[in-house]
Amino acid sequence: MASQNFEDIVETPTTDETMVINLGPQHPSTHGVLRVRLVLDGERVVQAEPVIGYLHTGFEKTAETLTYQQCNTITDRLDYLAPMTNNLAYVLAVEKMLDIEVPKRAQYIRVLFSELTRLASHLVWLGTHVMDLGAMSLFFYCMREREIILDLIEAASGVRMNPSYFRVGGLAYDLPDGFHQKVQDFTKDFPRWLKMYRNLVDGNPLINERLQGISMMDRETCYQYGVTGPNLRATGLALDLRKVDPYCHYDEFDFDVPTRTECDAYARFWVRFEEMYESLKIVEQVMEKISPRGEYATQDRKVALPPREEIYGNMEALIHQFKLVTAGFPVPAGEVYQAVEGPRGEMGFYLISDGGPKPYRWRARTPSYYNLQTLPIICQGGLVADVITAIGSIDIMLGDVDK
Amino acid sequence: MSVEMPEVLTRLTEQFGEAVQVVPTVDQPTVTVPVEQLGAVADYVKNTLGYVMFNDVLAADWFPSRPRFELVYQVYHPELNQRMRFKCYVSEDQHVPSMVGLWAGANWPEREAFDLFGIVFDGHPNLTRIYLPDDWEGHPLRKDYPTGGNRID
Numbered sequence: 001m002a003s004q005n006f007e008d009i010v011e012t013p014t015t016d017e018t019m020v021i022n023l024g025p026q027h028p029s030t031h032g033v034l035r036v037r038l039v040l041d042g043e044r045v046v047q048a049e050p051v052i053g054y055l056h057t058g059f060e061k062t063a064e065t066l067t068y069q070q071c072n073t074i075t076d077r078l079d080y081l082a083p084m085t086n087n088l089a090y091v092l093a094v095e096k097m098l099d100i101e102v103p104k105r106a107q108y109i110r111v112l113f114s115e116l117t118r119l120a121s122h123l124v125w126l127g128t129h130v131m132d133l134g135a136m137s138l139f140f141y142c143m144r145e146r147e148i149i150l151d152l153i154e155a156a157s158g159v160r161m162n163p164s165y166f167r168v169g170g171l172a173y174d175l176p177d178g179f180h181q182k183v184q185d186f187t188k189d190f191p192r193w194l195k196m197y198r199n200l201v202d203g204n205p206l207i208n209e210r211l212q213g214i215s216m217m218d219r220e221t222c223y224q225y226g227v228t229g230p231n232l233r234a235t236g237l238a239l240d241l242r243k244v245d246p247y248c249h250y251d252e253f254d255f256d257v258p259t260r261t262e263c264d265a266y267a268r269f270w271v272r273f274e275e276m277y278e279s280l281k282i283v284e285q286v287m288e289k290i291s292p293r294g295e296y297a298t299q300d301r302k303v304a305l306p307p308r309e310e311i312y313g314n315m316e317a318l319i320h321q322f323k324l325v326t327a328g329f330p331v332p333a334g335e336v337y338q339a340v341e342g343p344r345g346e347m348g349f350y351l352i353s354d355g356g357p358k359p360y361r362w363r364a365r366t367p368s369y370y371n372l373q374t375l376p377i378i379c380q381g382g383l384v385a386d387v388i389t390a391i392g393s394i395d396i397m398l399g400d401v402d403k
Numbered sequence: 404m405s406v407e408m409p410e411v412l413t414r415l416t417e418q419f420g421e422a423v424q425v426v427p428t429v430d431q432p433t434v435t436v437p438v439e440q441l442g443a444v445a446d447y448v449k450n451t452l453g454y455v456m457f458n459d460v461l462a463a464d465w466f467p468s469r470p471r472f473e474l475v476y477q478v479y480h481p482e483l484n485q486r487m488r489f490k491c492y493v494s495e496d497q498h499v500p501s502m503v504g505l506w507a508g509a510n511w512p513e514r515e516a517f518d519l520f521g522i523v524f525d526g527h528p529n530l531t532r533i534y535l536p537d538d539w540e541g542h543p544l545r546k547d548y549p550t551g552g553n554r555i556d
């Protein structure tokens with residue numbers, strides 16, 4: 001073998017035999033339990049077929065047995081790297097059906113945490129994607145920075161991973177003492193870290209050679225498959241729901257939508273990287289608008305729980321508390337679709353209500369599910385090693401795919 | 404619901420007449436079409452009205468009313484930034500034309516509807532279960548499928 005050059009090893013023209021290889025489901029580079037059934041001709045991929053369902057937990061069935069407020073906890077577990085944007089899509093959908101007004105401060109705090117989760121999610125993507133390509137150390141740096149964001153989430157919601165901080169009607173609790181200072185420390189430090197990441201990857205031959213011209217996904221494919229988010233913006237289309245269909249007063253913030261036109265893994269890499277700067281810009285702007293104390297949920301007692309102090313002294317409040325916790329609130333019959341821009345694309349919820357306190361149909365439109373469908377197209381004809389690049393560059397999350 | 408009908412709805416009703424029924428909703432234009440017209444409406448929506456971006460296909464079970472299933476197709480117009488949905492009602496033994504020829508992305512969601520609801524799509528390239536094992540019995544998202552758990556008598 002030593003005398004053969006690279007081209008001879010890669011191309012095996014001798015036979016038309018193909019080999020079937022299973023990649024995963026227990027494979028560190030598949031980002032969870034994705035199994036890809038690869039049909040290989042030598043080192044070339046003839047066909048790559050994702051086989052999913054290993055993490056299927058029947059969220060949609062479970063949700064039909066829970067009240068609207070309880071369903072919120074399920075949304076955390078869909079895309080567990082970006083739980084806040086899932087929460088947001090869901091609570092906005094229910095609020096649209098209920099037609100209730102949420103205080104502006106609560107909406108700003110929602111924006112703040114959506115952007116923080118976007119940063120946390122992109123950090124995990126950056127670390128794991130670059131680690132798949134062979135660079136180990138960036139992963140540790142990214143995880144360290146992510147931990148700071150998770151600390152912020154923990155300070156507000158009490159838990160690191162599945163916060164359920166957004167509730168129908170507002171937020172679960174108000175911000176804790178000293179929260180502003182913590183976020184300011186983070187926004188002061190983070191540009192320095194981003195600059196270091198940039199120095200590590202920008203112009204790095206490893207990144208350039210493994211990503212440029214690999215796993216092409218053009219705009220027509222995106223339209224056909226419903227691919228959204230950074231994957232779509234890497235084809236030159238500045239479609240960002242925060243801009244084109246603003247929710248939670250996103251139109252009051254000044255930020256750009258990064259796009260690239262190369263359509264390859266390299267373009268998707270830099271679109272996500274640039275998005276981190278934009279998220280940071282939004283975090284800085286929104287912190288100026290949030291007061292340390294104030295309204296954090298709607299005053300509508302038919303939806304939001306009464307404050308603790310009131311429950312002990314007020315009979316009405318006690319009754320509302322009891323009814324809301326045990327029976328939930330009824331939602332007018334009808335259907336609604338609400339989408340938000342998650343880190344991976346359009347995160348949407350389609351809800352059908354029959355007028356009762358539990359959703360009749362609870363449908364999560366999870367972006368990774370639609371993005372992953374393009375894997376056979378972007379892998380075809382490429383090398384096996386580029387399948388790993390492709391999986392990392394479309395940034396899938398298996399909890400999101402399998403629901 | 405609103406006084407002014409969105410342009411997409413007027414054009415659809417002009418083209419298909421009585422077959423297309425407008426559904427009042429709070430969020431986006433919605434029509435109901437009979438399953439026989441589904442392919443023609445989808446083709447018109449995509450190629451003439453310009454809703455080129457596929458968004459989602461989903462099903463809902465209205466057991467015990469008839470027809471039992473509701474299929475909802477969500478599409479998006481990227482230039483105008485408009486969404487619309489069209490739906491159709493199908494009974495348990497009725498087959499539905501697959502949309503994979505129009506929007507390749509309908510592949511997995513239709514398999515999901517087959518897997519979890521048991522709706523059969525004609526012309527689908529690979530209509531097999533997607534989430535559950537191939538030897539699974541029943542379709543879990545149907546309303547008459549039990550939520551499971553151990554019985555305590």
